Amino acid sequence: MDLSVQLPGLNLKNPIIPASGTFQFGREFAMLYDLSVLGGCCVKSITLEERLGNPLPRIAEAPGGMINAIGLQNRGVDFVREKELPFLESYDTEVIANIAGASIEEYAEVIRRLNGVDVIKAFELNISCPNVSAGGMGLGTNPETAAEVTRVAKAAADKPVYVKLTPNVTDITAIARAVEAAGADGIVVINTVPAMRIDLRTAKPVLGNVTGGMSGPAIKPIAIRAVYQCAQAVNIPIIGCGGITCAEDVLEFLYAGASAVEIGSENLVDPWACPRIIEELPAVLEKYRLGSVKEATGKALPKAQ
Amino acid sequence: MKDTNAIVLSNVRIANDVYKMELRTDIAKEAKPGQFVQITVPGFYLRRPISVSWTQDDVLTLVFKIMGEGTAVLSKLQPGAETSVLGPLGQGFPVTAEKEVVLMGGGVGTPPMLKTAKAYLDAGAKVDVVLGFNTAGDVFYVDEFEQLGITPVVCTMDGSAGVKGTVLDGVKSAGITADYVLACGPLPMLRAISSTYTKGYVSLESRMACGFGVCNGCVMTDKNGMAVRVCKNGPVFPIGKVVL
Numbered sequence: 001m002d003l004s005v006q007l008p009g010l011n012l013k014n015p016i017i018p019a020s021g022t023f024q025f026g027r028e029f030a031m032l033y034d035l036s037v038l039g040g041c042c043v044k045s046i047t048l049e050e051r052l053g054n055p056l057p058r059i060a061e062a063p064g065g066m067i068n069a070i071g072l073q074n075r076g077v078d079f080v081r082e083k084e085l086p087f088l089e090s091y092d093t094e095v096i097a098n099i100a101g102a103s104i105e106e107y108a109e110v111i112r113r114l115n116g117v118d119v120i121k122a123f124e125l126n127i128s129c130p131n132v133s134a135g136g137m138g139l140g141t142n143p144e145t146a147a148e149v150t151r152v153a154k155a156a157a158d159k160p161v162y163v164k165l166t167p168n169v170t171d172i173t174a175i176a177r178a179v180e181a182a183g184a185d186g187i188v189v190i191n192t193v194p195a196m197r198i199d200l201r202t203a204k205p206v207l208g209n210v211t212g213g214m215s216g217p218a219i220k221p222i223a224i225r226a227v228y229q230c231a232q233a234v235n236i237p238i239i240g241c242g243g244i245t246c247a248e249d250v251l252e253f254l255y256a257g258a259s260a261v262e263i264g265s266e267n268l269v270d271p272w273a274c275p276r277i278i279e280e281l282p283a284v285l286e287k288y289r290l291g292s293v294k295e296a297t298g299k300a301l302p303k304a305q
Numbered sequence: 306m307k308d309t310n311a312i313v314l315s316n317v318r319i320a321n322d323v324y325k326m327e328l329r330t331d332i333a334k335e336a337k338p339g340q341f342v343q344i345t346v347p348g349f350y351l352r353r354p355i356s357v358s359w360t361q362d363d364v365l366t367l368v369f370k371i372m373g374e375g376t377a378v379l380s381k382l383q384p385g386a387e388t389s390v391l392g393p394l395g396q397g398f399p400v401t402a403e404k405e406v407v408l409m410g411g412g413v414g415t416p417p418m419l420k421t422a423k424a425y426l427d428a429g430a431k432v433d434v435v436l437g438f439n440t441a442g443d444v445f446y447v448d449e450f451e452q453l454g455i456t457p458v459v460c461t462m463d464g465s466a467g468v469k470g471t472v473l474d475g476v477k478s479a480g481i482t483a484d485y486v487l488a489c490g491p492l493p494m495l496r497a498i499s500s501t502y503t504k505g506y507v508s509l510e511s512r513m514a515c516g517f518g519v520c521n522g523c524v525m526t527d528k529n530g531m532a533v534r535v536c537k538n539g540p541v542f543p544i545g546k547v548v549l
Contacts, residue, residue, distance in 0.1 A: 031306075032306070057522075059514045068522060268515035
């Protein structure tokens, strides 16, 4: 079974990529399985300076998933470049560097400091994080700012640039078209859905940040819808993301128009989720009489009928 | 760390909202004092982190308090029920060559101290145990410590059982002089212990998603301003290391 997918900058041996924020920089998972089985991997969001993240609690349960408000905790780009990324050099997997910033210029500066780092095959712009006060989702909910950060990032980057979109907009296709026009090489659809919970005993929000981002199986239908709509709006490849727990879920995203997928929360409840799904995938494709991953992409779209 | 199927052998209420569950799982053979596991709750997405209280061959004993919907469901699991357990997780209590130690447990911070007490007894230490609860109906595990040959000093905030006051009041009342402490309990208790003792370890509790260091959901800050993950770098930390 041909699981391979070729995307700008990314020669994926299979379409499975652990999503940013659920993979750190690979060390913890490398103790559990060979990272070279992964098509690619997307590292934790990188900002210019170190960020300590949001106050605790940062995690809340929600039916069919979870809500997080980590707040882009990371050691800053220079530390990540020197101390974290070299670890991934010994694995045969395509590394995507997820970039975040409080301003458009910060995205460009982080990218400039990561240019020339060979282990990175592509950048992913996080303009969709709901858990930071500046930048993040604020940039991704407006087509003009989304396009502007894409343009600036493309001008700075020596590698292809993917843009990770938020579902928290009235029309995600408008954002998708705007970043495509600004030069994005691909889009990642979707980031978490803004959400919150309240503790009945204290009558206070559960999360220290009050609101957070919902992920897990409950958001999969939202993500499928967003991928399906974006696939009809743009011609650049789409990496689907949102609530995937098994190979059948992967196929649903492929049918909706995704070329590859990112797997997030499931890594947190099943640390072996990615290798398990990679192993399950050929049989699921076979079951639905598909000869390859590529053949499945977009099968549900009107134009393919 | 591994993910194993686990069979519930027993699940009984031992105090107000507190349950003791025995599970058959291979993880029991590997778990060290102060480590924890992530247990799958039927119908819930995230696992629940619960400290290892005791192990005997392939039987793992967990003690938990009903804190929300997930632990409520966990309390209703019947013998024979199957679930999955990820673990053992985190850094437990180091077993050092101290001659004399005092172990303190507050509320549902008590369970991990049982296996820890056994480890220190086996290492030849004199072990004193002080347990703190809010009220008499919350008290549990006195018999379990007695089976190890330790008579725990029980304290309750309302004085309805044992010494009235905190675990530190219990230490004073019992004249315990050990200067090496191992403790698990609520933050105010750990803060008080950290300002009284300089040697030993404290075990922290936190909401978490993964339990193995990748989500950054349980991060606290150490005294140098560095982030530490309760699940991976802890839950047991040297006393004074983490800003509480």
